[in-house]
Amino acid sequence: MTKPAALGQFSAAFRNDFSELLRWRRDVRSFRNDPVDEAALSRCLDTFTLAPSVGLSQPSRIVKVVSPQARQATLENFQRANEKALAGYEGETAQAYANLKLAGLKEAPVQLAVFCDEATEQGKGLGVQTMPEMLHYSVVSAIMQFWLMLRAEGIGLGWVSILDPKALCASLNTPQNWSLVGYLCIGYPEEITREPELERAGWEHRNAHPEIIEC
Numbered sequence: 001m002t003k004p005a006a007l008g009q010f011s012a013a014f015r016n017d018f019s020e021l022l023r024w025r026r027d028v029r030s031f032r033n034d035p036v037d038e039a040a041l042s043r044c045l046d047t048f049t050l051a052p053s054v055g056l057s058q059p060s061r062i063v064k065v066v067s068p069q070a071r072q073a074t075l076e077n078f079q080r081a082n083e084k085a086l087a088g089y090e091g092e093t094a095q096a097y098a099n100l101k102l103a104g105l106k107e108a109p110v111q112l113a114v115f116c117d118e119a120t121e122q123g124k125g126l127g128v129q130t131m132p133e134m135l136h137y138s139v140v141s142a143i144m145q146f147w148l149m150l151r152a153e154g155i156g157l158g159w160v161s162i163l164d165p166k167a168l169c170a171s172l173n174t175p176q177n178w179s180l181v182g183y184l185c186i187g188y189p190e191e192i193t194r195e196p197e198l199e200r201a202g203w204e205h206r207n208a209h210p211e212i213i214e215c
Helices: 012-024 038-050 068-086 091-098 134-152 165-172
Strands: 060-064 110-117 156-160 178-187
Touching (some): 012 134, 038 060, 038 134, 110 134, 110 165, 134 156, 134 178
């Protein structure tokens, strides 16, 4: 009989599974049309409340983008930003960029815009007076936890960064003190792979180890 782990401790099997989860997390750009299970999505969204945040400020604000008008505005925003980005490359690199699929905005059944509330009073400013960017880092941490939980549920996430943030805030009519951190496309992936899509496309290669400098 397997001995239960001590409170707050995790078994070797769990640690191995978690390591595998990290390896199987991918940035998804191609989605199936199947609707996302609402109960599973709700469980994943709950992880936002478990994420670390500076001063316990919990500055994440989530907008579920559901109207055809809002989705079309986001798609057009991406298309303009993508054309501008393409113009910054030349030769073979430009051709390689043009062939990449960089967003699943037309297919993803669930789309979330995640913002940082820079005017939040929660947390009483602890840690923010010296490093205000910690509010944004807190939102990034919450998105990462959400991403891993989605993957554990078999759901894919694609983080779209080729957007004009100010134009997106205007089209979604968000409060002035909210700044965009991530636009997330969510759904069941067309294929499941451990290899990053950009690496498979030959765009870039992942480093095997982090660069660590002692001082």
